[in-house]
Amino acid sequence: MSKKEKEQILVRYGGSRKEREIFLKGMMNPDGKDEVIDDAVVLDMSYGNLSGDICSSIYAEFGAEVIKIEPPGGDPSRKITPYGVNRKGVGVPFIMEARNKRYMTLDLREEAGREELKKLAKKAHVIIETYEPGKMDAWGIGYRQLSEINPGLVYIAISPYGQYGKKAQEYIDIPDSDITAQAASGVAANIGDMPGEGEPWNWPLRAGVWLGWYISGVEAALGGAIARYYTKATGEGQIVDVATADSYASLVGYPVTIGFTWDKARPRIGKHDFAIYPYGFWKSKDGIVAIAAGRDHDFRALLKVLNLWKHEDDYRFTFDRIPDILTQIEEFYKIIEEQTTKYTSGELVKKALDYSIKSARSKWRGGGVPIIMEVQKPATTRQNPHWNKRRSFQEFDDEMLGKFTMPVNFIKMSESPPRVKWVKCGIGQDNAYIREKYLK
């Protein structure tokens, strides 16, 4: 590198705080920056399973040309939506994952449709599918056949139990859904109240977020990105297999490691945590606050903020606060609650922040931070100036879909950030464009 180039870098990323702020501010806006995988063509054939759409969305946000291939009537995923809420027949999750994509219809049950797909696959770099294992193969358009005409192809398959093994074969006729993925992968078993609370409170509970499908989608995208990296280096493609009934358990690791070392399952313990305390929710005067003060110095700070110093002696060290004696921890929960309900959420957050600033300035280092945060409702999150400054939300206005807002820009990168350029998802809207560009 020349001296001049080095100097440029110095100027650009110079050390002072103000320069850092300017540099960071520039990162919040992705417009006009390079798109990193704009040379990749992705075919998304997910059917009735949004984890495939989630996966392809991520590639589309990073700049890939994503072609969503649907049967002529449209993908049934279009109709998977909370309480039937839709715009022109398109549900909320499908709108959310219709980022920067092209929409094409192909009838894969017909020979002609499959032939066209093969032609597309020749020019594609990544394929995503969620059909039952082996179906694409039986149609003659599975990994085995497509990798022959396109050896560099990365083939991502998402299914409940994966593409290989006995269970995958036995359960081939059972389709996928988010709630069943949550159940099978250990999400539901670990949410819910303590055994004494009575039914149905102590039942396993579904997470209100699509943990099954979103984690599968993100993991598929991650696996595909790794596979594509290998293709770029060697020219060799491969198959990436995601099992939605497992992706959560493998992501977080707890179910397996605890199941092995304890040789039994954890009970459901409601709002408490297994490793650290206090770490959970408390009522305030006007809502709910989350408090995390598990480290000893944070805990001491919390006691000071809440006027609970007299309990310091009983709960001094992390290991005095291990939540394994649940009655004891319930008792302590109530002691904290007595104090938190005296203040509004805003007051509590402010008290904690004031203390943090004081402790950071004090000579006694490591003064601790009582970590308190208001549990946010979507409306308050959306109006939060922090996220506005970070451009976390974007409003869209589409002829067909109308006006709506979406969470976007979830990764800020200085050179090649992901972004949402358009949201449009008419069935077969890009048929002509794709035929012109890829099938001529």
Add this chain to the structure above:
Amino acid sequence: MENYFDYTKKIFDPAKTKEKPEVFKGLRVLDFTHVIYGPTAAKILGQYGAEVIKFELPWVGDLWRFGVYWGSFWRHSSVCFHFVQYGKYFFALNLKLPKAKEIILKMAEKADVVIENFAAGTTDTWGIGYSQLSKANPGIIYLSCATYGQYGPMRFFPGWDLLAQAASGAIALTGYPDTDKYYKLPDYVGDFLPGNIGAMAVIMALNYRNKTGKGQYIDLAQAEALMRILPNFTYESITNEDLGRAGNTDPTMAPSGIFKSCDGKFVAVAAATDEQYKGICEAIGRPELVNKYKDTFERLKAENAKELYDIASKWVGSSNIDNLVELAKKHHFAIAQVEDDYEITHDEWRQERGSVIVFTDEMYGKLMLPGPSAMLSKTPGRIKWLARPLGYHNRYILRTILGYSDEEIKQLEKERVIGNWDDRPGIKPPVYYDIAEDPMFNYK
């Protein structure tokens, strides 16, 4: 043609993982992270072949070395720490001392990726931020993981998984409607998922560097990454109503829910599509329901979904799990039993798949761990060793990467620039292990 499942079994065979190539071989990652969120991003890269060097403070160590469930250590170590940190090199370096900074800057010249998850701007004040390291190595990719990100008025707020869940609004979606009971998403998933997204961002940045030669800075906010997966913002902007909580049913599918079968098992059942709805109606023995709610959106309306939920609940309650699964196979709707930790650990299919691995470590012995969430046929992720005691690889790192001599290393030890453990579990080796004979710890 060969049977599809014979073919896939052959290409995915977990027994052959070790023989297959590693994607990120030759890549070096400097990992200044702690607890779960940042370390996960680094671990993923290590799992696929990168050389990940984890920096910790000597005699202090990563907080999560002591993050154990219900206070019980496993062989003087934390199993979660093993899971988050496997396959890394453990280097304990006292950042406060100028000599340590020198070492880091030297290593940054030879590294590709840096990952940190301190409070916003902390590494810059320490002199090892992007502004400083990119001067030493302009090609460097620098990932900063913070709960609220590096920019914006809330950037200095401290955060944990729980706080990210609260700030993003994820918590407000889980639980039963019209109650004041709240539940967090379990297992610190608010750390693990953004950590994986961080790994993906780094891979994208590597792609960009391969194309243009330029490194870059990545600012990943944990809460923002969680917001990306929440449907409520879009829902609310369309309906002007709060999405709220739905308890044990998924409002996007009807019927759907977690029910109790007559043999006392919890079962999740769902009809994601019209085809599946038809199947479930037939299985219940109420084919007239198919026509009653022919329109999907009509079916999903709260009161109709409730009716179907009640029907499904009663039906599941009168049947046993085996029978239900057979019906699902015949009529094609989604079903799964709720599995707890023990069942997941001992599921045969997960072990066959390589999703649950019985790993035998040289230092710690046998531990069951999950495999990667995504299985790659040609370049699978793998576990090479579990976490190691604090400062275990000090000598190895200094010898191989920086070429320090024995005397220089001894001098650094003497000046307490590098160090290792004290007598606490979590940072020291297990008692039965003879560390004096360990060739890696005493690397020549």
